[in-house]
Amino acid sequence: MIRVEPPREGSDAARVADVEAVCFGAEGWSEAAVRAELDGVPDTRHVLLWLARGEVAGWADLMVVGDVAEVMRLAVLPSGRGAGAGRALLRGLLDEARRRGSERVLLEVADDNVAALALYRGEGFVDLSRRRAYYADGRDALVLALPLTM
Helix, strand or coil, rough: CCCCCCCCCCHHHHHHHHHHHHHHHHHHHHHHHHHHHHHHCCCEEEEEEEEEEEEEEEEEEEEEEEEEEEEEEEEEEEEHHHCHHHHHHHHHHHHHHHHHHCCEEEEEEEEECCCHHHHHHHHCEEEEECCCCCCCCCCEEEEEECCCCC
């Protein structure tokens, strides 16, 4: 069962940082960085956790400033991929962006992350631009956008 819920106080920061380390390696956010994101809830941030057997197995982070929302992070442990958790997390963020009156949602994704690109494009995101050598290892990032108003 996929259970998506907001974090509990700051107690989940260490678990989220563990997910970051597994999913992003050296580019993963530290516990301090995760805690800083959690400190922005609910003013400019909306964070959701995916729990599997009571443990944090994925998370998603949305920043909303004015009429633009940005998916800051979406990560699911490899053992949980393909179960719909990423889609559930993303849809939860999109619902919140709409609730806050955002006109569009932006995100950055590595241009070689085939699974993430399929998820985002399947939800209606389109390519906006490319950031050459954006990541420390030289990979490019794609900036994707999803208009929420027509």
